Amino acid sequence: MRVLLQAPLVFLRLFYQSVYLALGQVWANKTRSILTTLGIIIGVASVTAVIAALSGLRAKILTQFESIGTNTIFISPMRPDRGPLQHAPYWSIRFLPEHFDGMLDHCPSVARFGRQTGVGAYTVSHREKSVENVRLRGIEPACHQIESRKVSLGRPLSVIDEMQMRQVCIIDPKLQNDLRLDRDCIGQSILIGHNTFYIVGVLEARPESVFGGGDQESSEIFIPFKTSFKMRRYLWVGVLAESKSPEVSDEARAEISFFLRRTRNIKPGEPDTFRVDSVKNFLEIFDEIARVVFMVAGGIVGISLLVGGVGIMNIMLVSVSERTREIGLRKAVGAKKSAILTQFLIEAVVLCFVGGLFGVGFGQLLTTGIANIPNIELDMSFIPLWAIGLAFGFSGSVGIFFGMFPAIKAARLDPIEALRHE
Amino acid sequence: MQTMPTIAAETDKPVIQPQNDKSVIKLKDVKRVYKVGVERIHALDGISLELNENEYVAVMGASGSGKSTLMNVLGCLDRATSGYYGLDGQDTTKMSDAALARARNERIGFVFQSFELLGQLSALKNVEMPLIYSKNGWWTRRKRAINVLERVGLGDRMKHRPNQLSGGEKQRVAIARALVCGPSILLADEPTGNLDSKTSEGIMELFDRLHQEGQTIVIVTHEEHVANHAERIIQMKDGRVCSDLPANRDLVHKTAIQNNVRGEQS
Ligand SMILES: Nc1ncnc2c1ncn2[C@@H]1O[C@H](COP(=O)(O)OP(=O)(O)O)[C@@H](O)[C@H]1O
Ligand SMILES: [Mg+2]
Numbered sequence: 001m002r003v004l005l006q007a008p009l010v011f012l013r014l015f016y017q018s019v020y021l022a023l024g025q026v027w028a029n030k031t032r033s034i035l036t037t038l039g040i041i042i043g044v045a046s047v048t049a050v051i052a053a054l055s056g057l058r059a060k061i062l063t064q065f066e067s068i069g070t071n072t073i074f075i076s077p078m079r080p081d082r083g084p085l086q087h088a089p090y091w092s093i094r095f096l097p098e099h100f101d102g103m104l105d106h107c108p109s110v111a112r113f114g115r116q117t118g119v120g121a122y123t124v125s126h127r128e129k130s131v132e133n134v135r136l137r138g139i140e141p142a143c144h145q146i147e148s149r150k151v152s153l154g155r156p157l158s159v160i161d162e163m164q165m166r167q168v169c170i171i172d173p174k175l176q177n178d179l180r181l182d183r184d185c186i187g188q189s190i191l192i193g194h195n196t197f198y199i200v201g202v203l204e205a206r207p208e209s210v211f212g213g214g215d216q217e218s219s220e221i222f223i224p225f226k227t228s229f230k231m232r233r234y235l236w237v238g239v240l241a242e243s244k245s246p247e248v249s250d251e252a253r254a255e256i257s258f259f260l261r262r263t264r265n266i267k268p269g270e271p272d273t274f275r276v277d278s279v280k281n282f283l284e285i286f287d288e289i290a291r292v293v294f295m296v297a298g299g300i301v302g303i304s305l306l307v308g309g310v311g312i313m314n315i316m317l318v319s320v321s322e323r324t325r326e327i328g329l330r331k332a333v334g335a336k337k338s339a340i341l342t343q344f345l346i347e348a349v350v351l352c353f354v355g356g357l358f359g360v361g362f363g364q365l366l367t368t369g370i371a372n373i374p375n376i377e378l379d380m381s382f383i384p385l386w387a388i389g390l391a392f393g394f395s396g397s398v399g400i401f402f403g404m405f406p407a408i409k410a411a412r413l414d415p416i417e418a419l420r421h422e
Numbered sequence: 423m424q425t426m427p428t429i430a431a432e433t434d435k436p437v438i439q440p441q442n443d444k445s446v447i448k449l450k451d452v453k454r455v456y457k458v459g460v461e462r463i464h465a466l467d468g469i470s471l472e473l474n475e476n477e478y479v480a481v482m483g484a485s486g487s488g489k490s491t492l493m494n495v496l497g498c499l500d501r502a503t504s505g506y507y508g509l510d511g512q513d514t515t516k517m518s519d520a521a522l523a524r525a526r527n528e529r530i531g532f533v534f535q536s537f538e539l540l541g542q543l544s545a546l547k548n549v550e551m552p553l554i555y556s557k558n559g560w561w562t563r564r565k566r567a568i569n570v571l572e573r574v575g576l577g578d579r580m581k582h583r584p585n586q587l588s589g590g591e592k593q594r595v596a597i598a599r600a601l602v603c604g605p606s607i608l609l610a611d612e613p614t615g616n617l618d619s620k621t622s623e624g625i626m627e628l629f630d631r632l633h634q635e636g637q638t639i640v641i642v643t644h645e646e647h648v649a650n651h652a653e654r655i656i657q658m659k660d661g662r663v664c665s666d667l668p669a670n671r672d673l674v675h676k677t678a679i680q681n682n683v684r685g686e687q688s
Contacts, residue, residue, distance in 0.1 A: 010557060017554050028542055329538045332499055333552035333599070334527020336520050415499050419538065 014339055015346065022347035025319070026354055036315040037355030039308025040398060043301045044359025044391045048383050049366035050297040051390075054290045056371065056381030061286060063380075065279045069148055070246045073110075073253060073278045075239040075260070080271035093273040095237040097225075099263045103241075107255035109248040113241035114142035117228045124221065126179040126190045134175060134219045136192060138228025138235070146240045154186040154201030161200070161224045168224065169197040173205050175219035192221060195231065249278040305394060308355065309402035316348050316406035327410050328418025341411040348403020349396050356395035360388055445508075446606050446638050447473040447496060452505035454491050454661075465491040466502070467661035473607070473640065478633045480649035480669065481642045483658035489642045492658070493611045496640065497532050498522045510606050527555050531600030533610035537592045539584040539599075545571065546580040549598045556603060570598045574628060590621035597628065607638045614648055626651045 026033045034041075065072075077093045080086060085093065097115055104110060119136040144156045151170065161168050169192070176185060181199075189196050203222075228235060243252035253276045260266075260274055277285075320327070327340055363383060371381045454466035465488045473479060481489050494500035495507060498514055501522075507514045510529055514522065526532075539548050549567040558566070571580055574594040584592055593613060600608055610629070614622035622645075630651055633639055641652060649655050650669050657665040 013559075014554070024542060325538065326540055329540070330551070330555075331523070332497070332526060332532050332538075334523050334525075334555045334603070336523040336555070338520075339555055416494055419534070 011342075014342055018343045018346040019350060021343060022350035025347055026351060032315065033351060033354060034358070036311050037308065037351060037358065039304050039311050040352055040355030040395050041308075041359045041362060043304035043308055044356050044395060045362035045366060046304070047297060047301040047394075048360055048363030048387050048391055049370065050294065051387040052363065052367040052381045052383045053370055053378050054293060055384050055387075056367075056378050058283075058286060058290065059380045059382075060377050061283070065283070069146065069242065070279050071111075071243045071249055072146055073241040073243060073249060073256065073276060075113075075241060075256060075274060075276050077273060078275040080273055083271045085271075085273055095239065095274070097237055099260060100239060101263075103256070103259055106259045107252065109243050109252035109255055111242045111244045112142045112145065113239055114140035114144075114146055115225050115237055115239050116140065116143055117225065117235040117237055119223075119228050119231050119235060121218070122193050122221075124175065124179065124190055124192050124219075126181060126188070129179050130191075131175060131178045131219065134192075134221055136221050136223065136228070136231065138225045138231075139222050140225045143240055146242045150204045151201040152204045153184070154199070156201055157222065157224050162226055165226045165230065166224060167195060167197045167227060168200045170201040170203055170222040171199055172203045172220050175221065176202055178219065192223075193231070197221075197223065243278070246280065249280050253278055253281070305398050308352075309398040312348055312351060312399060313402040313406060315351070316344065316403055317409070319347070320344065320406050320410045324413065324418045324421040327413050328415045328421065331413070331415035332419065337411040340413075341407045344407035344410045345400060345403050348407065349399035352395040352399030352403075353392060356392045359395070360391055363391070444474050445472050446475055446477075446510060447471065448506070448508040449495075450506040452495060452502040452507055454488075454495060454500065455503045464661050466495065468505070469661070469663055471656070471663065471666075473638065475638055476633070476636050477638055478629075478651070478653040479640045480652035480655045481640060481658060482644055482649050482655060483664075485644070487658040488661040489658055490611055491661075493532075493609050493640070493642055496607070497530050497609050498526050499532075523555075527552060528603055529606045531597075531603065531605035531608040533593070533596050533600050533608065533613045535612040535615040537584070537589075537596045537616070539592055539595055541584050544581050544583055545576060545587065545595045545598075548584070548595055549602050552599060552603050566602055567598075570602045571595070573601070574598045588621075589617050590624055593617065593621075593625055594628065597625075597632075601632070601637075607640065608632065610639070610641045612642050612644075614643065614645065619647075622648060 075095075077090070077095055079088060079090065079093060095115075100113065100115060103113055117138040119138055121133045122136050123130055123132045124134045125131070139157065140162060141157050141159055144151070152173075154170075157168065157170060160166075169190070171181075171185075171190075179190065181188060181190075185199050185202070187198060187200075189198050191197075203220075223231075241252065241256065243249040256276050257272065257274075260276075261272065264273060266273060330340060330343075360383070367381050367383055371379050449469050449471040452466055452469045452471075453464065456463040456465055467488075469492065481492065483489050491500070495502050498509070498517075502515065505515075509525060512525075514525065517525065539545075540551070543551070546564075546567055549571055550563050553563040553566065568577075568580065571577060574597050576591060576594050576598065579587060579591060579595075582591075584595070587595065593616075597608075597610075597613075600610075613629075614625055617625065626648055629639055629641065639652075641648065643649050652669050655665075655667055655669045656663055657667075
């Protein structure tokens, strides 16, 4: 029993002694150690920075989706990648409003849906003030709920506006400001192009958006969906839907696909001419892309770690031959092979860990740098804890792998020969 | 040409009779053969020897006579090609490498001609070093190292690095390191070889004192005045023991030995 308890204790002591010795060695040869571990430093720094950027982007997208709502589903036309419609003009596969009539009855997992159109950019004017390049969108009332954009003044668009094709609109606060409208501008009229619309509501300021919202400068105006067809005869239609809960979003997508294939007369076996994406789905796509980026980065980092590892092996071999007499002495006073092996292996690992530490440090610097580049969506970049673990795991493995050969060489030295060295 | 005179016959002071249970080291026809190309060098050519507890032995002989080889075998650094070597009654020829390492750690203290101190460590750390490979905890280690450094008279030099110590002090640190595990036998291969005669004398006085304190000691030397500190002088020639006589500090006896050696050599 005592022996059983003692064995790991002896090893533990050997371990901490070795770590202590190794740190001493690293400290004694500071410049050499840093130069040796340069490969590992660069590898770890770049991999942590890449992971940080990806995690930051993902976190950013997640917060975006939270503002949209995680059960949102986007439906849009898409050319299939096979079949006769492969090269069809986009116009021919556009959505028509009637494709979606009665969708709620056939799709039990879908809570609501709203059609919308992008009418284009218009010049909007009120009295002598006018603002160019305002994006005009036609929306159904349900879109308000799905996009969860609150109306801070007045009321949202209603079903009656829709049915009667009223010339009413909702504007955003930026436009309200730019047109020098009164604080309470409800009921006032503005000109969109050459058509008069009455303002019924003012939206809350739009949160920053990763998608489609890159153009923060231009304002938006929302009019009823059907009214938008009065502005232009033919319009692109897109649809936002909402599943009853995020958990059933996959079912909802399947139901919508099934329903649309019928309303769009797609024969069995033919590919879809539309796509149905849920937020969850988008995240999966992002993760897929992130994985590819990560693998490419991983490959590059792998090479730099390999180069770093060869450097480590080289320096450890130098260390072994420099300290041949020391090894001989240690053996002469009773160090077993395993003790010498452990010492040199740990030295290699410690060297690599030092490289890893510097690497994570530089990675953090890089991350801070990336996060402060303006106008790219990486300001939430951070190094997740698992990435630090990964960095140390990798550099440790490199140490063990490339330190093994020199350590074995040291352990195999004959004490008498070693003491006679030089 | 085996000369194995008994010690008791020639000394007047009571010497421990060579008994099996009292012997620290027992060599029986030990050979060590080096192969260099096709040539075979008999560095040890059939050595039989018995060393008892608290003996103080000097090994002398011309360069190349096999003294260092003998010490390496005694110190379990090297294995005999053939023959029997018992250390503390245990047969070392059948031990595994790990068991030999342990024997080196627990039973043997080795002192080298060129000190072999680790330059980046303090005297204290150097002395502690063998205990790292034993079962002792941090505190025992520190205590024993301090204790043994005081024993060799370096109580005030513990924090010094080897390059801050004189040759004699370095060798004292090395002796302290050899003693720190409480070895059954202290082996010193030309411990004064790198020291001037005055410092050598100091080191030899330390060996004398250790012997008085009960340590078993084997010293390799080719200097008469060093050898005469010992109680027993073993002369080697061509890998064999050619004389094994008790030493005496009076000059007459010394010349007698010298004559003996000359007689052997001629
Ligand atoms: N590793 C070795 N390989 C071959 N021959 C050796 C080796 N070590 C020692 N010898 C030979 O063994 C003999 C004894 O050497 P050694 O014990 O070192 O002598 P001493 O210490 O008495 O001067 C010498 O002839 C030497 O050349
Ligand atoms: Mg020699």
